[in-house]
Amino acid sequence: MYLGWIDYGVLVILLGLSAIIGIYHGCIRSKQLSTKEFLIADGQMKVLPTAMSFLASVLSAATLLGGPVETYAYGTMYLYWIFAALIGTYFTVTLFIPMFHQIGNYSVYAYLEQRFSLTVRIVVTIIFILNNTIYIAVILYGPSLALSQVTGLDIWFAIGSCGIICTLYTSVGGMKAVIWTDVVQTIVMFLGLILSIIFGFIDVGGVKKVFEIAIDGNRIQLANMTFNLSIRYTVWSTLIGGGLYTTAAFSCLQTQAQRYMCVKSTRDAQKVAWINIILMAIIYLFCGCIGCILYAKYNQCDPLQAKLISKPDQVRK
Numbered sequence: 001m002y003l004g005w006i007d008y009g010v011l012v013i014l015l016g017l018s019a020i021i022g023i024y025h026g027c028i029r030s031k032q033l034s035t036k037e038f039l040i041a042d043g044q045m046k047v048l049p050t051a052m053s054f055l056a057s058v059l060s061a062a063t064l065l066g067g068p069v070e071t072y073a074y075g076t077m078y079l080y081w082i083f084a085a086l087i088g089t090y091f092t093v094t095l096f097i098p099m100f101h102q103i104g105n106y107s108v109y110a111y112l113e114q115r116f117s118l119t120v121r122i123v124v125t126i127i128f129i130l131n132n133t134i135y136i137a138v139i140l141y142g143p144s145l146a147l148s149q150v151t152g153l154d155i156w157f158a159i160g161s162c163g164i165i166c167t168l169y170t171s172v173g174g175m176k177a178v179i180w181t182d183v184v185q186t187i188v189m190f191l192g193l194i195l196s197i198i199f200g201f202i203d204v205g206g207v208k209k210v211f212e213i214a215i216d217g218n219r220i221q222l223a224n225m226t227f228n229l230s231i232r233y234t235v236w237s238t239l240i241g242g243g244l245y246t247t248a249a250f251s252c253l254q255t256q257a258q259r260y261m262c263v264k265s266t267r268d269a270q271k272v273a274w275i276n277i278i279l280m281a282i283i284y285l286f287c288g289c290i291g292c293i294l295y296a297k298y299n300q301c302d303p304l305q306a307k308l309i310s311k312p313d314q315v316r317k
Contacts, residue, residue, distance in 0.1 A: 008151075014188060015165050018181045022169025025177040038174035039106045045179060045262040051275035053182035054259050056189070058249060058276070059283060061142030064189065067284065071291020072298075075221040077233035079288050082281045084242025088250045089277045093270045096251035101266040108257045128254060140166075175262060186279070193286040200293035213296040220292070 036042055070078040103111050109128070113121035144158035151158075169177050204210050214220050224234045231237075250256055250273065260269040 011147075014184070015161070017184060018165055018169050021181045021184070022171075022173035022177040025173035025180070035106070037176075040258060040261040041175045041179065043261060043264060045176070047263060047268050047271045048275065049179055049183045050259055050262050051272045051279065052186040053179040054256065054272055054276045055279045055283070056182035056186050057255050057259070059189075059280065060139035061146065062139050063283065063287065064193070065142050065146060067287030068291040068294055071219065071288045072294040074232050075219045076288050076292075077221045077224050077235075077238065078291075079222075079284055080233065080235060080238035081242050081246075082284050084239050085246045085250075085277055085280055087239065087243035088246025088248075089273050091247045092251040093273050096257075097260050097269045097273065098266050100257055100260050101269060106258065106261060108252065108254055132255075175258070179259075179262065189283070190286075193283065193290065197286060197289050197293065200290060200297075204293055204296045210293055210296040213299060214292040217295055217299055219295050 034042075067078065099111075100108070103114070105111050105114075109121045109125045112124055140159055140163055144155055144162055147153060147158040147162075148155040169181055173181075201207050201210060204213075211220065221233075224231065225236070226234050227236060228234070229237075260272065263269050263272060
């Protein structure tokens, strides 16, 4: 069953709005005359939109598609990533953000040259470019896969359309356009998850029925303390591995460090990090809830085993 004209209208409006924001900030409101304005929005952005932009940069379609599927297939131990992200946020706020504002560089890699050498800066920059190229390919494929599944569009056309729009508003509008586009995307993410939960509960038969089925199917798991390394998620593997990962993702990537420089002070940048973790926790809980709804709906007839879909990420309500 494909989308209706209303759904296509919302999709076109969202993509068009992203392009308009980029053109507005790049050509109308501001001419992006300075490097500081283009890269860090003159350091004058407010805390809340910057935090929402931060959230949109660390979460992606991989989270919105993969999070529910993880709960659907393996249970709610996945939600311990919330506590892992708290660990990463704490170290970022106490150790890294003060340093970023103290050195005052737009690029974290410029600091590596000052502290060590140009060679170190070049090597780390190359690693970042390679890593980000692979990462962007994955997160671009995610929404394109979903778009292809529900519209019937060729997946390569979907990838090209999303990629062109994102490149346009980023290159033309600079960081201001990126942040305000991320704000729109974050609002859409929350609305989409909330509506999915509401209609999902109605479709399955109520909140109580959903969680009864999830509990009977061993999908509500909150205390797997084993040290067995063959288990997909345990408290220890999630907290240790996730804590290290989120510390690196929140503090050492140029895409995140650049956002900390978009606000006026170190204190504001720390607020950005804490607001981000609150919003992220809500997103993870919503994804876990949707995963339970999917399990309640499909536990008697798995669409992947029934060959109704070709990939787990195509599971939908």
